[in-house]
Each structure stands twice: as structure tokens, then as C-alpha cells.
Amino acid sequence: MKTTGDPALLVMLRPGCYNHQANRIEMKISHDLVRSIAGLARIGLEEDEVERLGVQMSRMLEYFETLKQLDTTGVPPAAHINPLQNVLRKDDVVEEYSQDDVLSNAPRQAEKCFQVQAILE
Amino acid sequence: MHEQELNQLTIHEAHELLKSRQVSAVELTQSVLKRTSEGEDRVRACITVTDDIALAEAARVDNHIRTSGEITPLTGIPVMIKDVICTRGIRTTCGSKMLEHFVPPYDATVIEKIRAENAIIVGKANMDEFAMGSSNEHSAFFPTRNPWDLSRVPGGSSGGSAVAVAAGEAIYALGSDTGGSNRQPAGFCNVVGLKPTYGRVSRFGLIAFASSLDQIGPMTRDVTDCALVMNAIAGHDPQDSTSVPHPVPDYTRKLIPDVKGLRLGVPREYLVEGTESEVRLALEASVKKLSELGAEIDWEASLPYTRYALTAFYILAPSEASANLARYDGVKYGFSVPDARNVIEATERTREEGFGPEVKRRIMLGTYALSSGYHDAHYLRAQKVRTLIIREFDRAFERYDALITPTSPTVPFKLGDKLEDPVQMYLSDVCTLPINIAGVPAISVPGGFAGSLPIGVQIVGRPFDEETVLRVAYAYEQATDWHTRRPEIR
Numbered sequence: 001m002k003t004t005g006d007p008a009l010l011v012m013l014r015p016g017c018y019n020h021q022a023n024r025i026e027m028k029i030s031h032d033l034v035r036s037i038a039g040l041a042r043i044g045l046e047e048d049e050v051e052r053l054g055v056q057m058s059r060m061l062e063y064f065e066t067l068k069q070l071d072t073t074g075v076p077p078a079a080h081i082n083p084l085q086n087v088l089r090k091d092d093v094v095e096e097y098s099q100d101d102v103l104s105n106a107p108r109q110a111e112k113c114f115q116v117q118a119i120l121e
Numbered sequence: 122m123h124e125q126e127l128n129q130l131t132i133h134e135a136h137e138l139l140k141s142r143q144v145s146a147v148e149l150t151q152s153v154l155k156r157t158s159e160g161e162d163r164v165r166a167c168i169t170v171t172d173d174i175a176l177a178e179a180a181r182v183d184n185h186i187r188t189s190g191e192i193t194p195l196t197g198i199p200v201m202i203k204d205v206i207c208t209r210g211i212r213t214t215c216g217s218k219m220l221e222h223f224v225p226p227y228d229a230t231v232i233e234k235i236r237a238e239n240a241i242i243v244g245k246a247n248m249d250e251f252a253m254g255s256s257n258e259h260s261a262f263f264p265t266r267n268p269w270d271l272s273r274v275p276g277g278s279s280g281g282s283a284v285a286v287a288a289g290e291a292i293y294a295l296g297s298d299t300g301g302s303n304r305q306p307a308g309f310c311n312v313v314g315l316k317p318t319y320g321r322v323s324r325f326g327l328i329a330f331a332s333s334l335d336q337i338g339p340m341t342r343d344v345t346d347c348a349l350v351m352n353a354i355a356g357h358d359p360q361d362s363t364s365v366p367h368p369v370p371d372y373t374r375k376l377i378p379d380v381k382g383l384r385l386g387v388p389r390e391y392l393v394e395g396t397e398s399e400v401r402l403a404l405e406a407s408v409k410k411l412s413e414l415g416a417e418i419d420w421e422a423s424l425p426y427t428r429y430a431l432t433a434f435y436i437l438a439p440s441e442a443s444a445n446l447a448r449y450d451g452v453k454y455g456f457s458v459p460d461a462r463n464v465i466e467a468t469e470r471t472r473e474e475g476f477g478p479e480v481k482r483r484i485m486l487g488t489y490a491l492s493s494g495y496h497d498a499h500y501l502r503a504q505k506v507r508t509l510i511i512r513e514f515d516r517a518f519e520r521y522d523a524l525i526t527p528t529s530p531t532v533p534f535k536l537g538d539k540l541e542d543p544v545q546m547y548l549s550d551v552c553t554l555p556i557n558i559a560g561v562p563a564i565s566v567p568g569g570f571a572g573s574l575p576i577g578v579q580i581v582g583r584p585f586d587e588e589t590v591l592r593v594a595y596a597y598e599q600a601t602d603w604h605t606r607r608p609e610i611r
Contacts (some may be wrong), residue, residue: 034485041443041488042450042465043481044473053485056543060486063432063544067502070429070509077504078511080333080363081560081584082320087362101226105454116452117464 029057127152128289129607132198132346135292139186139197146179146186146197149292150241153199156289157244160610164275165265166284168204169212169245175199182239194349195238201291203282204245205252206337207326208232215328216248216260216278219449219456219475229326230361231295231337231354238353243291247281250477251446252302252330254278255549258540259479266536267309268608269573273533276306276549282340283310287608293350294340299330300434301529301553303338304565308528308577311567311606313341313594316553317351318585319560320365323358331441332363334434334557343604344566344595348372351587367585375588378599381415383522385593386422391526391552400527403569403576407597408525414596422521426513429506430555435547436490436503437558442480443487449475482543507558514559518583523593526552528565528577552579562587566594567603575603 034054038045045053099112108115127135127149138144154172161167182197202208205215207225209232214220228236236242249259257265257280265280267273268288275284279296283306286294296303298316307314315338322337329335339350352373357366387408392401412418451457451471458474461467476484490499517524529549539546556563561584568578578597582590598604 029489033489037485037488037492040492041484042447042468042472043476043484044469045481049478049481053482056482057486057489059544060435064436064490064499066432067429067436067499067506070426070506072502072505072509075505075508077501078507079504080319081511082363082365084320084363084365089359089362097226104226105223107451107455107457107459114452117461117467119464 027054027058028061029054128156128292130292131342132194132292132349135198136192136194136196140192146182146241147176149197150175150179150199150243153243153289153291160268160288160290163266163271163610164268164284164288165263166247166281166288166290167201167244168214168216168247168262168281171211171242171244174211175241175243178241182241185239193238195235195240195353197239197241198292199241199243200235201244201246201282201285201294202232202242203248203279203294203296205248205297205328206232206295207328208242208245211242211245213245213328214262215252216250216262217475217477217480218261220454221261221456223454225326227326230323230358232326234354244285246279246285246294249278249280250480251328251442252278252297252299253442253479253483255301255305255546256534256536256539257281258536259477261477264536267533268610269311269575270533271611273535273574274309276309276529276533278302279314279340280306283307283312283314286310286312286340286342288610289607293342293346295337295350295354296340297327297335297337298557299334300438300557301550303340304553304563304577304579305529305550307340307565308579309533309575311575311603311608313339313344313347313564313566313604315339315347315351315564315587316556316562317355317587318562320363321562321585321587322354323356323361323364325358325360329445331438332445333441334438344591344598345373345376347564348376348591365585370588372587372591375592376595377592378596379415380411380593380596383416383589383593384419384520385411385416386419386517386521386524388422388424388427388517388524388526390424390427393530396527396530397532397571399532399571400530400576403571404525404527404578407568407578410600411525411593411597414600416593419521422517422524424513424517424555426506426510427555430510430558431547431551433503433506433510434554434558435486436499437507439483439487440490440500441487443484443491446480446484451475479543510555510558511560514561522582522589524581526579526581528552528579532571532574532576556581560584562590564590564594566598567606569603570606
């Protein structure tokens with residue numbers, strides 16, 4: 001893994017903990033954790049990817065930790081920036097897409113349906 | 122007019138020629154397509170060139186103009202569409218193997234709107250896979266190159282769109298911007314790129330990356346064109362419940378070469394030590410120019426939470442992406458492994474083979490940040506920090522009408538330079554990401570050169586005040602000639 005080239009910009013990422021030895025990565029994300037997250041995300045990974053993601057995610061996690069320096073007591077979370085709430089519309093029936101349109105990109109179809117692997121044995 | 126020059130026109134110049142019947146839509150389209158066939162093997166801005174469809178459309182539009190006399194600003198003008206925006210009947214790949222053969226059965230709302238004005242779609246632009254990247258090197262197909270220096274990146278993720286506009290492969294383009302994806306490549310390629318206020322332009326038909334941050338915006342050769350495209354694409358859409366019902370102004374109305382009385386802040390957090398000296402000098406010269414044009418400048422503006430915006434972004438955006446990209450399961454559309462033994466293996470292998478490394482990295486980060494036990498420590502905290510950042514922008518805009526910053530801390534970098542180091546790549550967007558976190562509008566305009574490499578200047582405005590952003594950009598543009606420079610592709 002290359003070192004981060006620009007200490008000045010790093011300050012922005014690591015407020016209050018400016019440290020030239022930032023190259024030393026503590027493996028906060030173990031290989032087992034990588035595999036477990038990959039399972040949740042349903043992404044198959046080769047062993048070398050597990051290794052690489054462990055290092056990269058550990059490094060990102062260090063940056064995540066910097067947010068802990070901010071006092072967010074009593075601050076409400078923002079999901080987005082607009083004051084819109086409960087946007088409703090009439091449940092009108094409209095002509096949208098034909099069955100053929102909807103199925104046109106299906107990797108596998110049978111009898112005008114999406115074909116899937118068996119879910120239950 | 123010489124055919125060679127038609128592809129270099131702005132929208133408003135081409136419109137005047139079309140209106141006075143000095144050129145036809147077919148001639149314009151032919152000029153753009155010729156330029157594409159000559160230069161494309163070097164810059165590689167397009168994933169799909171829709172030449173046959175475009176020429177047939179252009180002939181139809183010429184006939185329409187002749188018979189009806191109807192001509193609006195975008196009528197007959199060739200446009201490039203970033204391949205993240207759905208186009209009915211035209212393959213839309215999102216720069217990913219996952220959607221390599223995906224042909225949308227519907228148009229995005231912005232496409233419906235420009236089609237209603239009889240725009241001519243000439244192709245689908247290359248991009249970082251699922252718009253995740255700052256260099257176009259994360260395209261699953263090939264990297265796009267910067268027409269100002271072919272050894273350098275065009276920026277990203279709307280790199281192909283920016284290059285198409287800079288190189289004459291279209292008159293303008295539509296891109297999308299989640300953390301700087303319109304503005305950073307615009308700055309790198311010497312074109313204009315706008316990220317409208319969140320909710321100003323419908324996201325219906327925009328393939329989702331991070332739904333609370335994504336916005337579609339214009340990429341154009343000048344500010345007037347940007348305003349004209351906004352007139353066409355802005356507005357409420359019942360299909361996008363986050364689009365707002367505010368009336369759409371005529372964005373050309375406030376394009377006056379004057380910034381007298383406007384208060385502009387230059388936030389010092391956007392000029393950290395790591396900013397390249399040419400970028401710093403270009404910004405200082407730009408601000409000085411705006412001061413000469415009558416603006417009141419505060420060089421000591423400060424937004425201290427800026428430093429946390431990058432971190433918050435890299436929690437929030439991957440979290441939203443991990444949820445949005447859960448839909449790619451190989452069942453309804455997209456890539457699908459044919460020979461899996463069971464449903465879990467089918468999904469895991471489809472996503473392993475269909476997604477590239479950057480997309481996997483972000484899905485993994487997001488899944489981690491949202492997972493039980495880590496959610497409050499990361500995702501929820503980042504959402505709270507987002508509130509602090511939004512409030513900080515609100516306070517800044519009590520004092521300033523707009524903020525002026527660099528678009529990116531560096532000039533375009535070499536291909537491969539940042540590819541192995543995600544954090545270095547992410548830093549390329551350090552000046553643009555906070556804008557998406559706050560949801561406010563911002564534009565990048567050509568602001569100078571370091572040798573032959575373009576430098577962008579970013580102008581940030583109040584929510585839904587694109588008019589002031591465009592006014593400052595226009596006044597600056599009219600007092601400078603950076604935007605008139607075009608690359609010679611060598």
C-alpha cells in the first residue's frame with residue numbers, strides 16, 4: 001500500500017491527530033469481518049481481495065473515527081436537505097410498461113415471468 | 122460556416138444559425154459525429170455512439186422546424202448523455218459490466234424533457250462505474266483521456282461527458298454529480314459544470330448511486346448554455362418524490378455581466394496547504410477579477426466543519442450505495458452467472474463478477490457502516506455531522522451571496538497515479554463533496570491554466586438560488602477568455 005502523499009490534506013481528514021506515522025495501519029477490520037460483511041452484501045470475494053479490502057477498509061475506518069471528535073449531542077440526523085415530508089399522490093391506474101418491456105432485460109424468463117433459482121429446497 | 126467549426130459552437134450560437142436556417146440539424150449532427158470518428162480513438166469519451174439514430178432524428182427535426190416553424194433553444198442541438206441516465210431503446214451501461222447489455226424500457230425525466238424540445242442524442246458518455254470515481258479510470262470498459270493532455274485523466278465520474286463537450290463530440294452534455302462528478306471533470310477539461318440544488322432536477326431514470334446526494338446537471342461550453350439547459354431540465358416531477366414544487370425561473374434572466382453589491386466569501390478551509398500553487402494563484406486572480414467587477418470580497422470566510430465533510434461523505438455515500446446496489450441480483454436485468462447451483466451462489470457470483478473493485482469497496486464500506494452494532498457509531502453519527510454542515514452553510518449564506526473556492530486542489534493528474542490508493546483519489550473531490558452534503562447549488566467555470574492544463578473555479582450558492590450562482594459565473598466569464606480555449610488533440 002502506498003503512503004498518503006499529502007500531509008496537509010490529511011490534516012483535513014484527521015483533525016486534531018496530525019501524525020506522520022499514519023502509514024501504520026492497525027487492522028481494525030479482520031479478514032473474518034471482511035468475509036462476514038461480504039456475506040451480508042452478497043459479494044463473493046477471492047482471498048487476495050479479502051486481504052486488500054481488510055487493509056483499505058481499516059484505513060477508511062481510521063478516518064471514520066475522526067467524526068468522534070465532534071460533539072453531536074442533541075443534533076438531529078439529516079437524511080436529506082429538503083423539508084419535504086410525506087409526499088403523497090393519488091393511486092391512479094396508468095398505462096405504464098407492457099409485460100414484454102418489463103421482461104426485456106431479464107437474464108432468464110419462462111412463461112412470461114422472471115425465472116429464479118429455487119428458494120426452498 | 123465551415124463544417125469543421127460547427128461542432129465547436131455553443132448552444133446559443135448554434136440556435137441562432139438554426140433559427141436563421143444558415144445550418145441544419147443534420148449538418149450540426151454530422152459535424153459532431155465526424156469529430157467523434159476522428160478523435161474518439163484517442164480520448165474515448167463514449168461508450169455508445171448513436172450515429173444512425175442521431176442522423177435520422179436530425180432529419181426529422183429539420184423537417185419539423187421547416188413545417189412548424191417551432192424552434193426552442195435545444196431544438197436540433199446534439200447532446201451527449203452520461204451513461205448513468207436511462208435512455209429508452211439506447212443501451213445504458215452505467216460504466217459497468219453489470220449493465221453492459223441493459224436497454225432501458227423508459228426515458229429518464231430529463232431525457233423526456235430534452236426530447237420534447239427535439240434535442241439530438243449523439244451518444245452515451247463513459248464514466249466511472251456507477252459514478253464512483255474521480256478519474257474515469259474505474260470505467261469497466263476503458264479509461265477516458267483528457268483532451269488537453271492525453272496522458273492525464275479527465276476527472277470523474279462525468280469524465281466522458283466533459284471530454285465530449287471539450288473535444289467537440291457534442292455541443293453540450295448531461296452529467297450527474299454526487300460528490301463533484303460534474304464540477305471536477307468540468308474543471309479538468311475547461312468546460313462549465315453545474316450541480317443544481319438537491320431536488321431542483323428530477324432524478325427519475327438516473328441510475329441511483331447515493332439518493333440523498335445525486336443530482337443531474339448540465340455540462341456546457343459557457344454559462345449561457347448552462348442556464349438554457351437548466352431551463353429545460355429543472356422542475357418538479359411527480360415521479361421523483363424528492364423533487365420540489367418550486368416554480369422554475371428563466372435562468373437566463375439574471376445573466377448580467379455585473380456583480381456589484383454581491384458579497385462573496387472565500388472560505389479558507391478550501392485552500393489548504395496541499396492545494397497546488399497554480400490552483401491557488403488562479404483562484405486568487407479569479408476573486409480579484411470579481412472584486413474589480415464590483416463584488417465585496419471577504420478573504421477570511423470560514424466553514425470549520427469542511428474538514429469533516431469528506432469523512433461524512435465516505436460514510437453516507439457508500440451506505441446509500443450499498444442499499445441502492447442491492448437490486449443487482451442477476452434476476453430482473455443485468456449480468457447474471459448462468460451456472461450457479463443455488464440462489465445464494467448465483468447472487469454472490471453475479472455480484473463478484475459483475476462489479477468492479479471500486480464498487481465492491483464502497484458496497485463493503487456501506488454494508489459495514491449500516492450493519493448492526495456499527496450503525497450508530499458511523500452512519501447515524503455521519504447524519505448528525507451532516508446537520509452541522511448544513512447549518513454551517515446556512516449561517517455562511519446569511520453573510521455571503523455566494524462562496525468562491527477551487528473546484529479541485531490539483532490540476533488533472535496522470536492516469537494510474539491515484540488508482541491504487543483510494544484515499545488519494547477521494548481527496549480529489551475535497552472541495553466539491555461538502556456541497557453535496559449541504560445540498561446547495563454550485564458551478565465550476567474555467568478559471569485559468571497551469572501550462573496547458575485547465576483549472577476550475579467553483580461558485581457555491583444558497584439553496585435554489587442557481588440564479589445568483591449563474592450570475593457570478595457569467596460576470597466572471599464575460600470578463601475573462603478562458604472558456605473560449607479549446608484543446609488541440611494530439
